[in-house]
Amino acid sequence: MALLTRLAEGDRPALDFTLDGKPAIGLLGDTLLTAVLTCSEHLRGSDFSAEPRAGFCLMGACQDCWVRLGDGRRVRACSTLLEAGQQVIREPGRQL
C-alpha cells in the first residue's frame, strides 16, 4: 500500500529503481520520498524504537527521512531527486 497519493502531474516519464532490492517505479521529477512513499508506507526505522518513520517536514529541517543509496551515501529523501537505476535501501532502525 502507498502512503502518498498522486493527484496531478502523472504524465511524466517513468524511472526504474530498486527499493530494498526489489524493482520499483517512480516518475522523473519525484523526490526519493515521493517515489518510495507512492509505492510503500515508510522510509526508515527510528534509532531508538525501530518504529517506522516516513518523514515529517518535507523541507529539509526535521532530518527524519534519511535513506541509504547503493553507493553508500545517506541522503534526505525529501530533498533528493530520484535517478534512474538508483538503489534505495531503507534502514530498519534500532531498538534500545
Place this chain on the structure above:
Amino acid sequence: MKPVAIIGAGPAGIRAAQTLVAHGVYPILLDEAARGGGQIYRQQPANFKRSPAKLYGFEAHKASALHQTFDALREQLDYRPDTLVWNAEAGLLDTLHEGRVARVEYASVIVATGATDRILPAPGWTLPGVYSLGAAQIALKFQGCAIGERVVFAGSGPLLYLVAYQYARAGAKVLAVLDSSPLSAQARALPGLLAQPATLAKGLYYRAWLTSHGIAVHQGASLSRIDGERRVQSLKWRNAKGEQALDCDAVAFAHGLRSETQLADLLGCEFSWSHLNRAWLPQRDPAGRSSVPGVYLAGDGAGIMGADAAEIAGERAALALLEDLGYLVDPQRCAQLEQSLERIGRFRQGLERAFVLPTDWAAHAADDLMICRCEEVSAGEIRQVVGEGHWEINRVKAHCRVGMGRCQGRMCGAAAAEIIASESGRPVGEIGRMRAQAPVKPLPFGLEIEP
C-alpha cells in the same frame, strides 16, 4: 574586495538581491533549494506543467513576479543553488554543495533563512501519514501528491485553512479541519486583522469555501491523539462537547511558524524574547540591521511576518546595507518600506490573537507523549529533569537530550520550552534560549574540500 552575501532565495533574499544589483553590486546568493522562491513560492521541478494559478492560487501573481524578477537577475549575481550554509562566523560562511565544502568570505551578509512549522506534538505524531502543515502543502505544490486519501488538518494559523482548501481543490478527500483557536479569539482579533482587509478576506474565503463544500470545520477543537498500526488509521479530537473519533489515513498539523535563527545565532547576533512570536528572535532595527555590524536580517527568519513583509524587509535590509557601505539610497523609499512593515506588523498582532497558541498544551501533555522525535525523549523525561532542579533549557537539553538530535530542536524546541516552563512554574520567556551549533544541519562523512 570581499563580496556581499545573501543566505536564502525566498521572497526576502530575492528582493534583497534585486536591490543590491540595482545599485551595481554583484552579490553571492546562497540557497539550500535547487530553485529560487523559498518555501511559500517554492517552484515545482522543471518538467512539471501546472500553471502558477494552480500552484499558488490567489498569490499566483506575486509568485510569478518574484520568479520572473529572479530569472532576470541570474546573470547579474553569483547564484549558488543546492548550497547549504552550515556554519557562519565573522566574515566567513562554510558551505556544502554536492558533497564538497567551501568557504565564502563576505564583507556584509543578509540572513534570510525563513521558517518552518511550529509543532506542539500529539500522541502518535511520529506515525507514517502524519506531517506538518507545511509538509502537506509541499507534497502537493512540489510533487503533485496528497499525504493520504482521507486527510484531516489540525492546529491553527493561516496555513491551516489554506492547505485544507488547496487539498480539496486539488481533488483530495478532506475529512475535517480542527482549528484549536476558539471562535471568540477570532472575533477579538478582528480589529487587528482589518489592517490587511484583503488577507483577512482570503482567510474567510477559504473557510467559507470549505464549509460550503460540506467539509466539517470545528473551532476550539484540539487533536487528542493519532492511532494506527505502522501508519495512521484514526484519530481522536475533543472540543467543549467532549471527545470524538475519526477514521482517516493522514493528518497534517502545526501551530503557525517558527523562525530559522541558527545562522543569526552563530553570527553572534543579540537575541531578545518576542511575546508576539513566543520565541527568541535576533534583534534588528526597523531597517533590518542586527546587533552585529555588517549582518542584516530579513524575512520570516527574523520573526514571522509572512511573504509580503519578507519581500519588503529584503529590500529594506539591502538598502540599509548599501547605505552603510556608503551608497546613496532613496530615503523616501526607505521610509515607505518601513511604514508598510509597520502596517503588516499590526496585522500580525491580529493574527496571533486569532490563532492563539494553546497555552494550556503543556499542562495537558501526558508523560508518555514523545516530544523529541529524533532522540525519542518524552514529556515525562523532561519533567523529571526539571524535577531535579533544572529549568534552563540548555541544561535540560544536556541532561535528557531533548533538542540534541539531528533536527537540533527545530521540531521539538518550542514544545520542550512549553513543558519546561509549565513544569518549573516560569514564564516560557524566562527559561533561556536553546543555542545553535554548527553544523546547523548534519554533514555527510567523506566531504571533499574545495581547493
